[in-house]
Every structure is written in C-alpha cells, then in structure tokens.
Amino acid sequence: MCAGTAGFMQGSGRDAKSEKQYANRLFASGEKSMNKFSDMATFVAVVEAASISEAARRLGATKSIVSERITQLERYLGCALLERGRPLRTTEPGLVFYKSAVQILEEVEFAEESVRDSQSSLRGALRIVVPTSLLASHFGPVLTTFAARHPDLCLDVEAQNRIGNLQDGQYDVAIRTGELPDSRLVARTITANHTLVCASPAYLDKRGTPTHPGDLIHHDGLNNCNFEPNGMWSLMVDGKYRSFRIGRRMRADSGAVLLEAVRAGLGLAILPTFVAADAILSGDVVPVLQDYAPCGGRISAVYRKTVGTPPRIKVLVDHLIEEIGEPARWDTQLINSGLVRI
Secondary structure, eight states, X not given: OOHHHHTTOXXXXXXXXXXXXXXXXXXXXXXXXXXXHHHHHHHHHHHHHTSHHHHHHHHTOOHHHHXXXXXXXXXXXXXXXXXXXXXXXXXXXXXXXXXXXXXXXXXXHHXXXXXXXXXXXXXXXXXXXXXXXXXXXXXXXXXXXXXXXXXXXXXXXXXXXSOOOGGGTSOSEEEEEEOOOOTTEEEEEEEEOOEEEEEOHHHHHHHOOOXXXXXXXXXXXXXXXXXXXXXXXXXXXXXXXXXXXXXEEEEESOHHHHHHHXXXXXXXXXXXXXXXXXXXXXXXXXXXXXXXXXXXXXXEEEEEOOSSOOHHHHHXXXXXXXXXXXXXXXXXXHHHTTSSOO
C-alpha cells in the first residue's frame, strides 16, 4: 500500500480470510460483459493516486472515463466504494475490495509473466526510472544492451532525480542510490555507491584544503537537494557519522551539475564516483577529507513486493548486476590508485 493511501485506509475489523471472502462475494455475480480486471485496475489506480484526475493521468485516460468506470463498478457491486470528498476516501467495502483487488491483479500479472517466461521470451512493457546522472554516465548503454537482447520487451526509461513512489504503480523498477529504509519494497544491490568530498585544485589554492570536517563551516558548499538540502553533511569521525555544517553556495538535484560547479571552482561537493571518476583521474577534481568518508550506501534495483518476482524484472536486475560489476567498472582504477578505500 502506498504512503499516499495509508492516511485514509482504516482497518475493517475482519481478518485476511474473511476480507477476501467478502470481496469475492461482492464480485461473484453480475454481467459477464463487464471487464472485471480493467475496472479493478482502474479502481486500484484511483485509490493509490487518491484522486480520479491523477489516476486518469497515470492511466492515459480521460477523467470522465475513469469516473464512469468507478460508477459502473459501484453499480455492479451494489455498494459505494469511495466517499467523494476532499480528500478522497474509501468506504469499508471499498477498502476490502481494494486489498483483494491488489492481490488478484498481482497474481494475474505474475501468471502472465510466468507463461511468457516459459516461452523463453520476455514480452510487454518494463517501466524503469533511473537518476539522471547515473543514466547518462553508465546505465544508458547497459539498458540498451538489455533491450537488444530482448526484442519483444519494450523499455520505458525515465530519468528522474527525485525518488519516485513505486507503490503507486507508475514504475516497475527504480534504480536508487543510498540507504533504503522502506521494508515494503524489495531492494537488490547492484554495486556499492562510493562518494567523495571533491574540490577543484584552483578552489583549494584559493581557500585552502580542509583537514577535518569541522573546517567545512569556513568553505562554500555545493549541496545535493535530495541528500543535503539544509547544508548539513554527514561524515565519519571516530567510527560514527556526525553532522557538519558547510557554507551554502549552490544547490542542485543533479550530480552532473554539481560536478561542473566543482570544476568551475565554486566550492566543495559530495559526489558519487559514478559521476566524478573521470574528472578525478584527469586531475580536474581532487578528493579531500578522505579519512572522513561520507556514506554513499548502495546502488540498488528496487521494486514492489509481489507473490513472485515477475521474470522480466528478475532478468533485468540480473543483467544490471552482471554488467555493472562489484566493484563497479568506474571504481576499479580509483581503488587501484588508492583514491577509493574499501
């Protein structure tokens, strides 16, 4: 269940078995001409978007069509599923129906994928979201190779720096960096995400080289909006991560933009090595404070928990792990040079 729906879904008081039996009774009779799966999927989309308009946008349909489907579904079941107010809320029967509909749709999807996989070919669409800098620098070619190996599979790849919500069904797989606390999702590690505090030689000549995280307050910070929005950096000191303030010079949600700002001598930035490796090896950028390494966490493939992992997702993630490697290709020379410590 996505975070956006948790606020208006309250427990029905039934156990899981009785909930499913109740939903089955609601859906057991009616016109055979009704497309049950399509209307279930529409209802689930509305609940998870908490908005008929937003659900229509995600489904690529008009608001009137989505509204009519919900009305038809309620007429078919003989009860109201939604309380049409602000915010949109489920009724008790609507909550029961939503929970079972999600499970049924997941089981149908898994069954379809299993059959497709048994035919030794992957078909259909696979929606992937990747951080912009990671897609441009390394994942683009890897995904292209994957698409070439599976001609019947249509990849829908989106570059996005903000963390998307997989629970709303917009994406099948998200590539994420850092630590992943959401236990409602499955996360498979692709490789380690090493990060370094970086500056240009010109900046260090002008402002001096920091030797301790406490020196950061006297320096200009180039901050990532997604990880250091308030100008506080978390660095390892005496075996523990501590927060240190750095002067605010610039903010961006793109590692590539921050790298160019570092190259221009605007300040210090925490950069992932998948963005900065070439610049470090060329001498354009210099790592500092290496004894106080920031925690980069992992680069992971993240997807929703289902009855079974859809084959197309499993094959994609296996491909990414194999092609990227551990250590990652972009880290190998940095590790050999002692610039990245593992």
